[in-house]
Amino acid sequence: MTPAARLSAAIEVIHTIDAMRIPAAQALKEWGTSHRFAGSGDRAAIAGLVWDVLRRRSSSAWLMDEDTPRGRVLGMLKLERGMDAGAIAALCDGRFAPEPLSEAELTALTSRSLEDAPAHIAGDYPEWLDAHLAAVFGDDRVAEATAMASRAPLDLRVNTLKAKREKVLSSLKHLGAGPTPWSPIGLRIGLGADARNPGIHAEEDFLKGAIEVQDEGSQLAALFSAAKPGEQVIDLCAGAGGKTLALAAQMQGKGRLIATDHDKRQLAPIHERLSRAGVHNCDVRTPKGEADPLADIKATADLVLIDAPCSGTGTWRRNPDAKWRMRPGALEVRLKDQIEVLERAAGMVKPGGRIAYITCSVLPPENGEQVRGFVARHPEFAPVPPEETASVLWDRAEDFAAAALRSEEGWLMTPRRTGTDGFFVSVLRRK
Structure with missing residues (x-):
């Protein structure tokens, strides 16, 4: 043609x-x-x-x-x-x-x-979201929204249980892969306007479990949770297992990792992915009926990671038609879901343990406002200073702090500022 x-x-x-x-x-x-x-x-x-x-x-x-x-x-x-x-x-x-x-x-x-x-026209987003975007970005909201309308690159995470980034960089050179700007375990493949997504799933590195497709922002969110070998870690909204796999690599196969999700259909791909990645310390708990699959976890977890159900505004560049189907009522439902999952996590964390609350949203009600509401209900928790969570980036931490949006509650990444999808990350430690 x-x-x-x-x-x-x-x-x-x-x-x-x-x-x-x-x-x-x-x-x-x-x-x-x-x-x-x-x-x-x-x-x-x-x-x-x-x-x-x-x-x-x-x-x-x-x-x-x-x-x-x-x-x-x-x-x-x-x-x-x-x-x-x-x-x-x-x-x-x-x-x-x-x-x-x-x-x-x-x-x-x-x-x-x-x-x-008008801002919502120039920035290409539904008019009813203008007040929310103005609250977080002010006069920069058109520029931020325009960046969220651009085409995203293809990001990969190197599975450190099986490979090192330098080796995978060499083997994927034919695809134009390069290192991600922030994540020390990420690769990036730029895509032109008419480019087809490369056949990553047919690459030997993928088949052997050395790489997974994962946006750099999602990689950073998992890194900021600081999962450590030997800890008891729970991925409360595991879905298909993207962050579960990242947590397993951080734990180096040592400790207890539990993955679950309220929707058992979302968990379907996780077993094959865990097997391919060489993860042997993960217990996948599929919900059955009304029974709580985590009923035995009471104030014993070192880390509960919440990849919260959210509006998905941070992923508009990957799913642009979703923003035009979004309605205010859907946001209200998500806010209630987030409260429920935060309340559930609170009882699982031991003293000194932490909750990593993550959304792929840029909207304040789902991010900082949600965290402040949780801390008001649970004064035994307090946000970990964002600079402390970003220290896992070593020599890139200072540059990241200058690029991302910082608040007392955590970090907000955006396509314009960090070149990632839009992600909010807050780590809350139990006193």
């Missing part, structure tokens, strides 16, 4: 998403099924265009003064891909391609900008 034909296909997919009100991934899959002639490169390029339109949905429509699939695609080409009116016009010749630009579209592309656009 030509670049112009791919553009026309992207407009078609966006129209389907609008008309059928279905997730982008489903619309792209259905388009691919009904257009068998499109090769893998074509499908990847079309998907890249669609995801970029969703990332810049509001600003693209504003720029073109036309909130239609075609208008959003044309606006995105200027805002996200950096194309000028001439380059865009060259793709729109009407032959297996979008129709030629109208006078109004050409004028919009050459004369309109986001200079007078």
Whole structure:
């Protein structure tokens, strides 16, 4: 397919998403099924265009003064891909391609900008979130939100139970892998606008358990928890086991690691992942009925890690259509879920032990406000000074402190500041 034909296909997919009100991934899959002639490169390029339109949905429509699939695609080409009116016009010749630009579209592309656009339009996020983002970022919220709309790189975590970063860097050189800026155990592969995700799952390092796909921010969150060999550690919201695996590596296979989740379906992949990673000290406890799988854990845990259920605002660059489906009521539900899991963790931690509270959110109610509420209910807990938690980064700790947002409760990482997904990390020690 030509670049112009791919553009026309992207407009078609966006129209389907609008008309059928279905997730982008489903619309792209259905388009691919009904257009068998499109090769893998074509499908990847079309998907890249669609995801970029969703990332810049509001600003693209504003720029073109036309909130239609075609208008959003044309606006995105200027805002996200950096194309000028001439380059865009060259793709729109009407032959297996979008129709030629109208006078109004050409004028919009050459004369309109986001200079007078409201913050939620320029930053491409739902208007009802503006007050929350203003509370944490102030006048920088457009820049922060724009960074959250960019395409994320592919980050990998080296499993130190099986490999060293230097060796894996060498073996993945053909993929363009380099070290992550902050994590001492991370690798990063940059991805262009039309790039396909490399087949990491077919790489020998992955098959042997030497690497796992994990955003650098998630790696740092696990590192900040400071799990140590010989400790009793509980991953309370383990899900598929990403942070469980990171904790196991930090513990060097020594001590007691327990992983559980309220939704047993989320735990399904964890057993195979633990086996591949060579983890032998993890007890996966799958909930059965109403029984508490952690009923025997009472004030004995050195560390309880909470990868809390949250709004996911910090992962918008990986899942851009999720932000447009988000509603205020969903946030309220998540806040209640977070309170419940924090209360559950409080009774498991021994004196001197700690809770690592983590969200992939940038919203204050889920982060600092949630921690302050917990400490008010449980004065026996106090936040560990953020500088202490970041000391695990050694010579990078000072630079990280200058980049991330610090509060008394913990660290907030963002794509703009730290180049990671948006993550909040608070470590709370029981006195």
